[in-house]
Amino acid sequence: MATEYPHRIALLGLGTIGLSMLAMHLRRPDTSITVYDPRPDYESQIRSTLPTLLDSPGSPTLIDDLIRTTRLKLSTTVAEAIQNATIIQEQSPEVTSSKQALWKEVAGLAGPDTHLWSSSSGISASAQASGCSAADRVAERLLVAHPFNPPHLMPLVEIVPGPETEAERVEFVKKYFGDIPGPAVSGGDQSASQHYRPITLHKEVPGFVGNRLAFALLREACYLVGEGVVSARDLDSLVTASLGPRWAGSGVFESYHAGGGEGGIGAFLQKLAPTIQDVWGDLGQIDIQGEQGWKDLVVQQTEDAYGPYTPETRKKKQEMLRDVVELQKKKWGEL
Numbered sequence: 001m002a003t004e005y006p007h008r009i010a011l012l013g014l015g016t017i018g019l020s021m022l023a024m025h026l027r028r029p030d031t032s033i034t035v036y037d038p039r040p041d042y043e044s045q046i047r048s049t050l051p052t053l054l055d056s057p058g059s060p061t062l063i064d065d066l067i068r069t070t071r072l073k074l075s076t077t078v079a080e081a082i083q084n085a086t087i088i089q090e091q092s093p094e095v096t097s098s099k100q101a102l103w104k105e106v107a108g109l110a111g112p113d114t115h116l117w118s119s120s121s122g123i124s125a126s127a128q129a130s131g132c133s134a135a136d137r138v139a140e141r142l143l144v145a146h147p148f149n150p151p152h153l154m155p156l157v158e159i160v161p162g163p164e165t166e167a168e169r170v171e172f173v174k175k176y177f178g179d180i181p182g183p184a185v186s187g188g189d190q191s192a193s194q195h196y197r198p199i200t201l202h203k204e205v206p207g208f209v210g211n212r213l214a215f216a217l218l219r220e221a222c223y224l225v226g227e228g229v230v231s232a233r234d235l236d237s238l239v240t241a242s243l244g245p246r247w248a249g250s251g252v253f254e255s256y257h258a259g260g261g262e263g264g265i266g267a268f269l270q271k272l273a274p275t276i277q278d279v280w281g282d283l284g285q286i287d288i289q290g291e292q293g294w295k296d297l298v299v300q301q302t303e304d305a306y307g308p309y310t311p312e313t314r315k316k317k318q319e320m321l322r323d324v325v326e327l328q329k330k331k332w333g334e335l
């Protein structure tokens, strides 16, 4: 008789995030995963990519072993994928209408208590649930669990409940992610300290918090390159030689609290107020659908600097990310 795992996840959408989520979920021994993607070649994508995302590529029969032990099941329809699922998690395209249609399809088929999670970068649970029948209680069960790429390595999970999401479901998702072991560290064993860091937002805003911060920085970076102030490569180097290392150890507010001397952040904000206000008043007001001169420069300079992003580069960068996160965890208690 096939093992029935306590957590039975249906992963809908197996692209960049879906494949990384699959590798992440497989670290929990109490979880089985059924996957679905309309792409006809998604099985070959799993076979070629998943081993590169796991802590160790494992044997050449890894995927077949996972299928044989019913830890992994490949589906050809949404209905088949969500059958008997305790959690349904979508990583479908970032298109509101597409996610709304997917939840409407799921609503009529999923069990009444199944947890519903979206990996969206910025589309709220309430927007995704709108259009579903109230009787299906999608709004009460749906929340966003927004990862930073790649979720199999990156600790942040931004939990964004809708106004109707049941509180116990927020607690459930926080515990589920909090209990997922981190990637194996050098020496082969898994780090003892908690890896995933769920952070719950109190309100739905476009882009949530992580992407609002990231996109504010991206906007100013694009403006500065577009204005010829700095090259794309030098701006990247400036970030990795300053803000990157700083923020890996202390966040925005803690850093300025330290920078304020004895008076802390209050003194910092007071002492720096004129300069801060001058900068805030001068920040670039570019529009991504407006004049595109800056965009041509950003794209050209980035491509000149880095060329095509090869699998080897991606692997090297993921190893760097793994090392940074592991170092943080060794100090996590002090952050």
Ligand SMILES: NC(=O)C1=CN([C@@H]2O[C@H](COP(=O)(O)OP(=O)(O)OC[C@H]3O[C@@H](n4cnc5c(N)ncnc54)[C@H](O)[C@@H]3O)[C@@H](O)[C@H]2O)C=CC1
Pocket: 012, 013, 014, 015, 016, 017, 018, 036, 037, 038, 039, 090, 091, 092, 093, 094, 095, 098, 102, 119, 120, 121, 122, 146, 147, 148, 149
């Ligand atoms: N790429 C990134 O850095 C991050 C993306 N996200 C979010 O994750 C979601 C997926 O993004 P990516 O993985 O980058 O996109 P992707 O384009 O790599 O993958 C999307 C997958 O969804 C499949 N798909 C299309 N329609 C579907 C449907 N109706 N049901 C199930 N699957 C369907 C596609 O075949 C494709 O394989 C988006 O909501 C995105 O905002 C979140 C964090 C980071």
Ligand SMILES: O=C(O)[C@@H](O)C(=O)[C@H](O)[C@@H](O)CO
Pocket: 120, 121, 147, 148, 149, 150, 210, 211, 214
């Ligand atoms: O930066 C990340 O990994 C996430 O915050 C994202 O949501 C993606 O970058 C997103 O903005 C692009 O899909």
